[in-house]
Amino acid sequence: MGGKCAVMLDDGSCKVEFKKETSSGGIISSGNRPTDVEIKGSVGLNGQNNFQDVYKIQYALNKVPPIDGGPPSPIKIDGKCSQETFKTIQNFEQKQFGLSGITSRIEPGKSTHLKLKEVSGRYNVFPALPLDLVNDAWLFAGMMQHIPFTKTCINAAMTKISSAQIGGMFSEEAINLLNRHFALDKHPAKQSAMQQIYEIYGFMLNVLNRPDNFFTLDTDNSGETISTVAFARLGGFFSKETDGRIVFRRGTALATGIQDFAAFIIIHELRHFVERQSEDGHFGKGWVTDSGMQRLTPWERIFNCDTYAGFALEAKHGVMERPGWVRTTKFR
Numbered sequence: 001m002g003g004k005c006a007v008m009l010d011d012g013s014c015k016v017e018f019k020k021e022t023s024s025g026g027i028i029s030s031g032n033r034p035t036d037v038e039i040k041g042s043v044g045l046n047g048q049n050n051f052q053d054v055y056k057i058q059y060a061l062n063k064v065p066p067i068d069g070g071p072p073s074p075i076k077i078d079g080k081c082s083q084e085t086f087k088t089i090q091n092f093e094q095k096q097f098g099l100s101g102i103t104s105r106i107e108p109g110k111s112t113h114l115k116l117k118e119v120s121g122r123y124n125v126f127p128a129l130p131l132d133l134v135n136d137a138w139l140f141a142g143m144m145q146h147i148p149f150t151k152t153c154i155n156a157a158m159t160k161i162s163s164a165q166i167g168g169m170f171s172e173e174a175i176n177l178l179n180r181h182f183a184l185d186k187h188p189a190k191q192s193a194m195q196q197i198y199e200i201y202g203f204m205l206n207v208l209n210r211p212d213n214f215f216t217l218d219t220d221n222s223g224e225t226i227s228t229v230a231f232a233r234l235g236g237f238f239s240k241e242t243d244g245r246i247v248f249r250r251g252t253a254l255a256t257g258i259q260d261f262a263a264f265i266i267i268h269e270l271r272h273f274v275e276r277q278s279e280d281g282h283f284g285k286g287w288v289t290d291s292g293m294q295r296l297t298p299w300e301r302i303f304n305c306d307t308y309a310g311f312a313l314e315a316k317h318g319v320m321e322r323p324g325w326v327r328t329t330k331f332r
């Protein structure tokens with residue numbers, strides 16, 4: 001088993017990567033794995049392809065999520081430079097450097113090698129103390145206390161969409177807000193887009209109506225290798241495996257005392273959790289007025305986690321100043 005997992009890091013970035021899971025639902029790390037990507041010879045097309053070097057490169061490539069050019073499913077780690085390994089190197093180079101940067105080979109100390117070290121290194125283990133639900137109940141409760149408020153934000157979002165669909169005295173304001181966040185005015189199929197957004201918020205409400213089933217604290221360091229804030233399985237709500245949850249980690253401590261911030265994180269994670277098309281939800285991160293968010297296409301916004309979070313908060317409060325806790329990370 002295993003699945004794509006969307007993870008929020010301390011720096012505000014949120015990435016999608018693969019994780020292994022036990023049948024009981026705990027997420028296991030794979031033990032003592034090498035973390036360095038030092039190689040003695042070249043790896044890839046017409047490379048020296050020493051067993052140890054290939055092994056390290058394969059391992060490092062698997063740590064890179066698809067959004068950063070990693071393989072869509074993990075490649076075989078066997079120390080042999082397979083066709084699959086070439087292709088993955090090519091794909092990584094294309095994602096990082098563009099078509100002209102494809103060499104299909106990783107030379108020690110050269111650009112592809114340096115880039116792979118940098119990107120895969122972002123996913124190394126974070127040092128963190130174990131959490132437990134007895135001693136850290138305050139942390140979990142600190143997030144859960146904001147569930148009712150988060151529901152009011154989602155209700156407000158759904159009401160805005162209904163107003164826009166129905167017409168009448170509130171519709172213009174609602175349409176303006178939908179355009180601001182979802183660029184509906186540029187969407188070729190406004191009505192069905194509105195319906196889709198409405199239904200996605202509806203699924204989120206379903207999750208929030210049963211918080212005990214769907215939220216938990218990372219009490220066994222299951223997210224140690226991937227996140228310090230929160231993580232959610234992509235499409236976990238629709239997964240046949242019923243152990244999928246939205247998991248909070250220590251990094252949420254900052255948000256427990258800030259209602260809007262907590263709701264923003266929860267809605268962001270909910271968007272991953274109710275994803276049905278396996279879009280990763282990270283087309284842009286930040287507030288709606290950030291330049292990276294402004295560049296998103298209407299199609300991307302339908303999937304973008306922070307778009308849902310921002311729209312729901314502004315549906316609740318009205319158009320807001322950019323909150324100080326919003327984090328923007330690099331956009332692709």
Ligand SMILES: [Zn+2]
Pocket residue numbers: 006007008014015268269272281282305
């Ligand atoms: Zn995310």
